[in-house]
Amino acid sequence: MKQNQIMAGLMAVLATFPAVGLAVDISTGRQLFVDDALVESTSGIVRHWNSPVKMDAPLVWPGAGAAPKVTDGTASKTEPVNLTCATDGGLWWDPTRRKFRLWYQADWLGDICYAESADGVAWEYPDLGIVPGTSRIFEHDVLDSWCVIPNYAAANPYADWKLFISAPGGPSDDRLWESRDGFHFNPLGLAGRSGDRSTAYYDPFRGVWVFSLREGRKGFGRARRYFASRSFGGEGCRWSWPKDKDKETFKGCPEPEEWLVATNGPGRSLYSFDAVAYESVMLGVMEILYNTPGDNGDCMKVGLPKQTGLHFCFSRDGKTFEPRKDADIAPEGWGSGRWDTGYLSALGGICVIKDERLWFFYSGLRGDGRRVRLKAGWHRNGMYSNGSIGVATLRRDGFAGMVADGQGEIVTRPLEFSGSHLFVNAECRFGSLKAEILGEDGKTIPGFSADDSTALRLADSTKTEIRFAGKDLSSLAGRTVRIRFRLHCGTLYSFWVSPSARGESRGYVAGGGPAYPGLRDI
Secondary structure: OHHHHHHHHHHHHHHOOOOOOOOEEOOOOOEEOOOOOOEEEEEOOEEEEOOOEEOOOOOEOOOOOOOOEEOOOOOOOEEOOOEEEEEEEEEEEEOOOOEEEEEEEEOOOOEEEEEEEOOOOOOEOOOOOOOOOOOEEEOOOOOOEEEEEEOOOOOOHHHOEEEEEEOOOOOEEEEEEEEOOOOOOEEEEEEEEEEEEEEEEEEOOOOEEEEEEEEEEOOOEEEEEEEEEOOOOOOOOOOOOOOOOOOHHHOOOOOOEEEOHHHOEOOEEEEEEEEEEEEOEEEEEEEEEEOOOOOHHHHHHHOOOOOEEEEEEEEOOOOOOOOOOOOOEOOOOOOOOOOOOEEEEEOOOOOEEEOOEEEEEEEEEOOOOOOOOOOOOHHHOHHHOOEEEEEEEEEOOOOEEEEEEEEEEEEEOOEEOOOOEEEEEEEEEEEEEEEEEEOOOOOEOOOOOHHHEOOEEEEEEEEEEEOEOOEOOHHHOOOOEEEEEEEEEEEEEEEEEEOOOOOOOOOEEOOOOOOOOOOEOO
16 A cells, blocks of 8 residues: 555656656756656766764753743742753744744743854844743743744745644644744634644745644554645634544634655654755655654653654655655664754754755754653653754755766756756766756757866866856757756766856745845845
8 A cells, every 4th residue: 555655646746747758947946866857867877865964062952041930830949941842943044134043942842932143053042021031932831843934925024924833632723823023923813723743834836835734543653634725824724623523613624634644654653744945846854753662651661752863855746755764864862872862853944054055953852761750740751851952964955966986977858947057066076077958859959068068077066157168058048958967976966047147046945044135046
């Protein structure tokens, strides 16, 4: 059955692309080699996957920005906050403030806190006066998972922040909020109900808000359902939950559809899922639970965190995601003594771009083997203790590279574009890369041969223009062409056709970064 589901997913992806022989428009974004969607043929080439490199220590430590919690209604008895986490929170570069902005959670099932940074390394926790003496911005009875997202469709996305909150357990209420400054949020109402670890994100390619809803289902453990809406809130953004006793509130509302079912398998289940637009694709991160050494019961006995890892996945139709088999950011595991021993969670926005690298902020838990018998309840167990937020970095576009150890060649599918300057992201420190443009008949277009092409030679660059005998590609805009890349002892990560010699891709830049004016590279 799982094989049939995977094949159905692949067919859905292919359905979003033109039939063989018809051109694919590549005018938006860098074109990544995370699949073969744009590849017609290769020779002497292998695809190599790369994972981010972790920084040794976290950047946001347990309890940062959060004063101790009062435990009995007076200031005389307090309990220290020993956990900082992201489930899923948010991390976005705000060009209007020239700051990275971080929304995170203080304590398990705790309050939302805020931090900001000019460089993504040194963080400040401003007292905004909402909860005096802390950086807390939102006191809620109990929240489990939540996310903060700028409104892509707004004239100024950084003055229209959206907040989705899912309560623990389930089915429980999923509530929507909005804010002009990212600090003071006003309620938009109830969207529906779902299980905990539900989240939301925006898909700008289709212009829809996507709600990734957790469901506990017999035979699958943890499962997902999908709901999409053109608006964040309102009548079109309401769903009913299967077998929910509270049916009257959502009478007449559609049920979310089953989603990502094929991800679950022996020894693993889909714990949470979030996504963001990156260049020309949707970049997803699946938080996958490994059932070794165990689930909640086993972890509570020893006060150590569940083992969840973060697996990257990509989609060209917005719904079909297949995770990589191995974790791209993996837990260090019990006995490691590391800050990210387990329970790894991604942040909303997934990654930001700084110094031509992708920065993936994530939270992890160290745990506490002494906190195993607590009258305060399960959420105070050591498995939910000593949480921090750290980062792992990856080369810009570096998820997968097309590698030639000798002489290699890549020929694309038929393409169309509206730009005029061909750019590549490639590493050729021991070799070279050249390109040529082929017509619909498969023959080289005069003046655009490899001999006419400039080369990236004995160099490594995330953005280099390939020119042809001093000409750009403006004369080929709107025509159907193929590109043949000739690669010698090097790696090609991406290519794109820009409207100018500056090399802007017109694609999406995930959580953004200091080099970009907004959510797109324009």
